Amino acid sequence: xxxxxxxxxxxxxxxxxxxxxxxxxxxxxxxxxxxxxxxxxxxxxxxxxxxxxxxxxxxxxxxxxxxxxxxxxxxxxxxxxxxxxxxxxxxxxxxxxxxxxxxxxxxxxxxxxxxxxxxxxxxxxxxxxxxxxxxxxxxxxxxxxxxxxxxxxxxxxxxxxxxxxxxxxxxxxxxxxxxxxxxxxxxxxxxxxxxxxxxxxxxxxxxxxxxxxx
Amino acid sequence: xxxxxxxxxxxxxxxxxxxxxxxxxxxxxxxxxxxxxxxxxxxxxxxxxxxxxxxxxxxxxxxxxxxxxxxxxxxxxxxxxxxxxxxxxxxxxxxxxxxxxxxxxxxxxxxxxxxxxxxxxxxxxxxxxxxxxxxxxxxxxxxxxxxxxxxxxxxxxxxxxxxxxxxxxxxxxxxxxxxxxxxxxxxxxxxxxxxxxxxxxxxxxxxxxxxxxx
DNA sequence: TAGATTGTTAATCGATTAACAATC
DNA sequence: TAGATTGTTAATCGATTAACAATC
Numbered sequence: 001x002x003x004x005x006x007x008x009x010x011x012x013x014x015x016x017x018x019x020x021x022x023x024x025x026x027x028x029x030x031x032x033x034x035x036x037x038x039x040x041x042x043x044x045x046x047x048x049x050x051x052x053x054x055x056x057x058x059x060x061x062x063x064x065x066x067x068x069x070x071x072x073x074x075x076x077x078x079x080x081x082x083x084x085x086x087x088x089x090x091x092x093x094x095x096x097x098x099x100x101x102x103x104x105x106x107x108x109x110x111x112x113x114x115x116x117x118x119x120x121x122x123x124x125x126x127x128x129x130x131x132x133x134x135x136x137x138x139x140x141x142x143x144x145x146x147x148x149x150x151x152x153x154x155x156x157x158x159x160x161x162x163x164x165x166x167x168x169x170x171x172x173x174x175x176x177x178x179x180x181x182x183x184x185x186x187x188x189x190x191x192x193x194x195x196x197x198x199x200x201x202x203x204x205x206x207x208x209x210x211x212x213x214x
Numbered sequence: 215x216x217x218x219x220x221x222x223x224x225x226x227x228x229x230x231x232x233x234x235x236x237x238x239x240x241x242x243x244x245x246x247x248x249x250x251x252x253x254x255x256x257x258x259x260x261x262x263x264x265x266x267x268x269x270x271x272x273x274x275x276x277x278x279x280x281x282x283x284x285x286x287x288x289x290x291x292x293x294x295x296x297x298x299x300x301x302x303x304x305x306x307x308x309x310x311x312x313x314x315x316x317x318x319x320x321x322x323x324x325x326x327x328x329x330x331x332x333x334x335x336x337x338x339x340x341x342x343x344x345x346x347x348x349x350x351x352x353x354x355x356x357x358x359x360x361x362x363x364x365x366x367x368x369x370x371x372x373x374x375x376x377x378x379x380x381x382x383x384x385x386x387x388x389x390x391x392x393x394x395x396x397x398x399x400x401x402x403x404x405x406x407x408x409x410x411x412x413x414x415x416x417x418x419x420x421x422x423x424x425x426x427x428x
Numbered sequence: 429t430a431g432a433t434t435g436t437t438a439a440t441c442g443a444t445t446a447a448c449a450a451t452c
Numbered sequence: 453t454a455g456a457t458t459g460t461t462a463a464t465c466g467a468t469t470a471a472c473a474a475t476c
Binding site for chain 2 (some may be wrong): 442443444445446447450451452
Binding site for chain 1 (some may be wrong): 219222225226228229230232233292293294296297298306307308310311312314315316317320321322323361362385387388392400402404406407408409410411412414415416417419420421422
């Protein structure tokens with residue numbers, strides 16, 4: 001069976017589709033056309049239809065798309081029907097905030113543990129979980145079938161910790177450390193570089209101001 | 215003077231260039247060619263030269279680029295030489311974490327205040343700052359020339375709060391609320407939708423597993 | 429059936445890569 | 453000067469938009 005390669009641009013748009021469809025679902029909207037969704041989301045109807053057709057047709061000619069069905073299909077494409085076991089490595093400000101803030105369980109991500117090298121944090125309770133030491137990490141990962149690690153540690157330690165985690169079976173990293181991980185093929189990384197994002201904002205402000213000048 | 219429009223793709227790469235150049239600077243590397251940088255960063259040398267040439271030539275033929283000079287020029291393009299006054303709206307887990315975690319001052323972002331609607335947080339000390347009530351926000355923004363607001367509030371309130379802030383002079387939003395802000399022209403928004411990012415990771419895991427199968 | 433809207437092909441637009449002349 | 457490497461043009465590749473036949 002042919003595995004069609006889907007472009008990054010398409011994938012990046014899927015969560016936004018899901019968000020709008022979720023809101024429509026909540027408002028009990030049953031059907032929607034690519035044209036209506038286009039108005040709502042400020043993208044072209046053509047792009048919407050092209051995007052969905054990457055995965056086969058989800059609509060009906062002359063009718064549009066069933067909101068519930070489309071929502072479920074996109075969720076499936078994103079793999080949100082699967083369950084994953086996740087740990088957070090780094091129980092500093094950001095690690096703790098993510099543990100408390102993200103509704104991991106809602107999307108099938110089971111939050112199983114949190115680790116830090118700082119002894120003064122060990123045993124601290126964070127959302128029903130106690131911070132463990134880095135020494136306990138390897139055996140914990142193996143015993144609990146952890147497949148995702150959230151890295152909220154300083155960039156200096158990140159590459160080494162990622163390596164260590166790959167060796168005990170972690171398949172995916174949600175990387176907040178400000179460095180590139182460079183993991184072996186087959187291991188996936190999604191970077192969230194907050195300071196990069198802030199710089200992009202800075203650029204927009206600068207550019208925007210100079211635009212106003214003429 | 216012609217304002218050449220720079221593509222989003224180029225802008226998105228600038229912070230990463232800056233990061234690598236910063237590391238080279240720290241290692242006292244004086245010069246680098248597009249080819250060497252290409253090896254280091256895993257992008258094509260051609261792309262590097264094209265990217266830099268969007269802003270005029272920073273290099274010297276036969277020599278390459280001066281690391282320090284290139285670093286400074288990219289920082290300038292990103293507007294990091296300017297100063298901004300910033301507030302955080304929403305002093306929950308994420309708002310507090312960003313206040314403590316982000317090194318705002320380093321890049322010219324002066325962190326001036328933090329606000330929340332939750333009374334029980336008012337007066338709480340967060341990194342030399344006391345959480346203020348939302349009632350105090352408007353006058354504070356005007357009096358302190360705040361131009362950037364970091365939104366770490368739930369999505370329901372975000373659109374209204376953004377509107378309110380635009381009215382008292384805020385020019386830019388770093389938006390962590392899980393919604394589109396839809397601000398007037400001239401106001402800039404940089405979204406950080408963490409759950410979207412996690413969904414992209416989920417997609418990669420799913421797709422990766424099915425790739426292994428054949 | 430007639431009308432509406434998808435699925436899909438073709439056209440356009442933009443971004444990346446390749447090639448090479450300019451020049452340090 | 454010869455060698456190296458940029459700046460820049462041209463070629464290629466990919467993504468978006470437009471158009472329309474298929475069909476519900």
